[in-house]
Amino acid sequence: AQTVTQSQPEMSVQEAETVTLSCTYDTSESNYYLFWYKQPPSRQMILVIRQEAYKQQNATENRFSVNFQKAAKSFSLKISDSQLGDTAMYFCASSSGYAGGTSYGKLTFGQGTILTVHP
Amino acid sequence: NAGVTQTPKFQVLKTGQSMTLQCAQDMNHNSMYWYRQDPGMGLRLIYYSASEGTTDKGEVPNGYNVSRLNKREFSLRLESAAPSQTSVYFCATQNWDNFLETQYFGPGTRLLVL
Numbered sequence: 049a050q051t052v053t054q055s056q057p058e059m060s061v062q063e064a065e066t067v068t069l070s071c072t073y074d075t076s077e078s079n080y081y082l083f084w085y086k087q088p089p090s091r092q093m094i095l096v097i098r099q100e101a102y103k104q105q106n107a108t109e110n111r112f113s114v115n116f117q118k119a120a121k122s123f124s125l126k127i128s129d130s131q132l133g134d135t136a137m138y139f140c141a142s143s144s145g146y147a148g149g150t151s152y153g154k155l156t157f158g159q160g161t162i163l164t165v166h167p
Numbered sequence: 168n169a170g171v172t173q174t175p176k177f178q179v180l181k182t183g184q185s186m187t188l189q190c191a192q193d194m195n196h197n198s199m200y201w202y203r204q205d206p207g208m209g210l211r212l213i214y215y216s217a218s219e220g221t222t223d224k225g226e227v228p229n230g231y232n233v234s235r236l237n238k239r240e241f242s243l244r245l246e247s248a249a250p251s252q253t254s255v256y257f258c259a260t261q262n263w264d265n266f267l268e269t270q271y272f273g274p275g276t277r278l279l280v281l
Binding site for chain 2: 052081083090091092093095098139141154155156157158159160
């Protein structure tokens with residue numbers, strides 16, 4: 049079984065500043081993936097960034113980067129140069145990395161962090 | 168190319184009524200999933216279909232049934248709706264031919280059970 053915990057219900061940041069959202073996880077899988085999803089007020093789920101657990105290098109996507117600490121089971125999201133359009137709920141999620149694993153592609157989500165970017 | 172579509176967008180039911188939520192995808196993905204999202208919580212998996220012809224329970228299956236009609240369509244049925252099933256329902260798809268793929272989500276169906 050997998051569990052994902054986001055301990056920050058709400059965060060706020062000024063436009064153009066940097067903010068870090070925290071996530072910890074637990075899994076019995078040896079191969080797994082981690083994700084950050086963004087959910088704006090429209091409720092659409094949008095993939096922000098993903099990390100393969102077997103890769104030591106932290107994933108980056110433009111202004112978004114992660115700090116993946118495998119031993120500590122920590123997966124934080126850093127948003128640089130925050131923009132008003134970044135205002136949303138952010139979910140951390142994990143899934144099994146291979147078919148045949150007990151989690152078989154099923155995403156396990158954290159509770160979410162509401163991020164507000166102020167002008 | 169619509170991606171993942173869900174109907175209806177919004178529905179109000181009375182306790183005990185039944186309804187079916189529809190999901191269709193044109194991405195030719197093998198796997199499809201149904202999640203529910205309650206206020207203040209992350210999405211939780213209700214049922215999933217790893218491939219056409221197979222379905223399996225997720226974390227919160229009670230009160231629901233599913234049908235994988237074909238590769239494109241995956242429906243979720245509430246036989247006797249209860250207020251506890253008031254939620255936003257998301258359908259998602261994934262192509263397991265490529266393990267780097269993530270899940271693609273539909274726009275959601277908001278369900279209110281009175």
